[in-house]
Amino acid sequence: MEHKVDLISLLQYIDPTSLDYTTWISVGMALKYEGYTASDWDDWSKRDGGRYHPGECFKKWTSFEGTANPVTGATITQMAKDNGWVPRSSADREDRELSWDDEISGGDYVVVDRNWIEGKEIHEPADWNPVQQLTTYLESLFEASENVGYVVDTWKNDEGKYLPTKGAWDRTAGELIQRLNQCEGDIGSVLGDYKPEAGAWIRFNPLDGKGVKNENVTEFRYALVESDTMDIEKQNAIMRELELPIAVMVYSGGKSLHAIVRVEAANYDEYRKRVDYLYNVCKRNGLNIDNQNRNPSRLSRMPGVERNGKKQFIVDTNIGKANWAEWHEWIEGVNDDLPDPESLTDFWNNMPDLAPPLIHGVLRQGHKMLMAGPSKAGKSFALIELCIAIGEGDKWLGWQCTKGRVLYVNLELDRASCLHRFRDVYQALGLQPHNIGNIDIWNLRGKSVPMDKLAPKLIRRAAKKGYIAVIIDPIYKVLTGDENSADQMAHFTNQFDKVATELGASVIYCHHHSKGSQGGKKSMDRASGSGVFARDPDALIDLVELEVTEALLKQEENKAICAMYKRLFEQHNPAYLQEHVSQDDELSAKAMEDHAKRAMPHVMENIMPTIEQVLKAVKGRSAWRVEGTLREYAKFDPVNMWFQYPIHRVDDVGSLKDIEPEGEAPPWQKATNKRKDKAKKERRSKAEEFEDVVNNCNFGEPPTLNDVMAWYESTGKAVAERTVRDWVKKYGYKIDRSIGFRIVKNEDEVDE
Structure with a gap:
């Protein structure tokens, strides 16, 4: 069954340990509704080792029945988005203004391996000094003249949860610090008494003294990073591993740490974009950030007070990078695998070795080649011939190939047909299969996926196999996007670069011609679709059909009959062939027939079926010219060849030299x-x-x-x-x- 979005891959963004029972059940219902299996739900649920019970998912699964308002895959999709997953469609929209709920997708920005990160404990201060806690916080975040917003008054909602009021906003940091230093440890005398059951809050950006809304923020200096869906120790470790430019980190007295992170934005718009970027990086590295914390006027937990018997205290100050710019550059650099520029002077007298050839004079190992041609050109057979030439270290269309391991990715033929073709081509070429262990075939008919999904699967399977070439036939089966779109085809062909780079192997792929006569076009202009197909590969091999005249066909029939008679002589009467048949006679079907009647009358009694078979084979031939565009080598002279099922044979005698392609004349x-x-x-x-x-x-x-x-x-x-x-x-x-x-x-x- 096909799914618009692979929900199993999205589950990696959702940690079952962070979900309540109802949400966990919803995930199971959504998977069942979308056609997945109980095993899929069970495999994901095992990640919650503390609550997982074998067999429970399967029992629950049978109780999920259809309802008027079913839980669908959209539930899982939204949960994944909330945890950092960004669909490609939204990640590609780079040319529009960001909205409040948008995320900056950028690159992968993955720094932390969540499977290996070890938690880092936090420790309550040995000497509890509320005044020192709050004073340190104020001195770390504010100038003395800046107004500070804070809340000590609370109210209870219907669920019995304490919530903050708007609080105060008209006192400066300098005034508060001075009063705190004079209060002899009684911070309630400075701020007002707070409820120990509820704790107290403080705003981390300075205000104008007129209110506590976003428009009252005077400096967009800090943002709040908070996650309450994992262990405190793991939150602490990930924030430090990410090198977040944290000015102050506070323990909330509950399930989370409050990291006050330097974003140093010039205005509100820049603040929004930087917070989007910050949250995206955090989510991609396992911190499930509450989007409600984006507001620059947001309240955070105040250090130096108690909450339900637990202290709200400063864990650390000045963690990670010194400022936003340094952190941003570091994050981009960690995810930038581009090489640094090089000076030509460093290599002028010590040039690196060129990649060794794969097809001598045509293609180097680790480079890319495209074969293009119309239908009935035998492109697949030509690529199978190339596999064999590489596996055996033989010639292909006249070019010597380097011997080595090759992978043939079969996307079009059923498995049996593909295997039979390889054996048929071996036999038609007259080669012994001495090195068939060098040839691997990956049969994917009916199982192929788009190239951007296939590439990592291919790399994973082919790694460490030592392939020097990977042949993909044909690419229309894995094509993504519009083949006439340059940018979409550039993305598509980039997947071949990834395969070549990761495996160190040449990538060779096959594509079809555009419609219409191709004779009057250059070889690089014949492939269907965007010109990217012509510009991207290091070598482009193009096949164009030649128009065979009646005179040439008669000539080929004569040659084939002569060759047939010569084989019969070699088999039945080689002595007569050596003594009585001249070189001129060997070129005349009539002369060879006359000799055969004299020397092999018993053979000639039933010769007609053989002659008819030979003539039929000649009539079934098609003539082709191979032209090319090369990046690494000089342009080669066109190669003329015959295609007679199932192989191509180079025209060594020049019969096709003066024949023009269809639609072309000098x-x-x-x-x-x-x-x-x-x-x-x-x-x-x-x-x-x-x-x-x-x-x-x-x-x-x-x-x-x-x-x-x-x-x-x-x-x-x-x-x-x-x-x-x-x-x-x-x-x-x-x-x-x-x-x-x-x-x-x-x-x-x-x-x-």
Whole structure:
């Protein structure tokens, strides 16, 4: 069953240990609704080792029945988004203004391996000093003249939860610090008494003294990072591993740490974008950030107070990078695997070795090659021939190949047909399968996925196998996007770069021609779709069909018959062949037949079926020209070849040298044809004119020569009698003496 989104892959963004029972059940219902299995739910649930019970998922699964308002896959999708997953469609929208709920997707930005991160404990201060706690917080975040917002008054909601009021906002940090230093440890005398069951809150950005909304924030200096869905120790470890530029980290007295992170934005718009970026990085590294904490006027837990018997205290100050710019550059650098620029002077006298050749004179190992051609060109057979040439260290279309391991990714043929083709090609080439262990076949018909999904699967399976080439046939089966879109095809072909880079192997793939005649086009312009297909590979091998004339076909039939007779002589009477058959005779089918009748009469008694088979094979041939565009090597001369199922054979004798591709003729021939066409048109026009004259110059009766001459003279174009006589013969007429030398149609012979 196909799913628009792979929900199993999205589950990696959802930690079952962070979910309550109802939400865990919802995940199971969504998986069942979308057609997944109880095993999928069970495998994911095992990640919650503390609550997982074998068999429980399967029991619950059977109780999930259809309802009017089912839980769908959208539930899992939204949960994954909340935990950092960004769908490609939204990640690609880089040219629009960000909204409040948008996330900056950027790169992967993964720094922390959540499977290996070890928790880092926090420790309550040995000497509890509330004044020192709060003073340190204020001195770390505020200038003395800046107004600070804080809340000590609370109210209870219907669920019995304490919530903060708007609190105070008209006192400066300097004033508060001074009063705290004078209060002899009683911070309630400075701020007002708070409820020990509820604790107290403070705002981390300075205010204008007129209110506590976003518009009252005077400096967009800090953002709050908080996650209450994992162990405190793990939160502490991840925040430190991420090198977040934390000014102050406070333990909330509950399930989370409150990290006050430097974002140092110039204005509200920049603040929003930086917080989006910050939260995205955190989520991608396992911190499930509450999006409600984005507001620059947000309250955070105040250090130096108690909450339900637990202290709210400063864990650390000035953690990670010193500022936003340094942290941002570090994050981008960690995820940037691009090489640094190099100076040519460092390598001028010590150049690195070039990649060794795979197909000598055509393609190097680790590079990319595209084979393009129309249907019926035998492209798949040519690629199978290439597999064999690499596996055996043999020649391919005349080019020597380096011997090594090769992977053939079969996307089109069923498994049995593909395997039979390899054996058929081996036998037709006359090669012994000495090194078939060098050839691996990955049969994916009916199982192929888009190339961006296939590439990592291919890399994983092919790693450490030592392949020097990977052949993918054909690419339309894994094509993603519009093949006429340059940017989409650039993304598509980038997947071949990944495979080549990760495996160190050449990637060779096959594509089809565009519609219409290809003879008049350059080889790099024939492949269907965007020009990216021509520009991307290091070598482009193109096949174009040649028009075989009747004369050439007869010549090939003669050669095939001669070769047949020679094989029969070698088998039945080699001595006669050596003594009586000359080299000239070996080139004549008639001469070879005469010799065979004399020397092998018993063989000739039943020779016709063999001759018919040979002629049928010749008629089944097609002729092709291989042209190319190379990046690493000089352009090669076109290679002409015959395709006779199931293999291609290079035309070593030059029979196809002067044959032109379909739809193409040399300039001199085009000019000649043009002149012939023009002359033919003019000739047809004069013939029609003469016919009109004969039919009309004597009132519809057959005219004499004088009648015709008189008509032309009347039009101002006088012609001689000899000219009229020539036209009579040329345009299919005759002079009939029996009716007085009159001009009539020649029914016996018409010269057109």
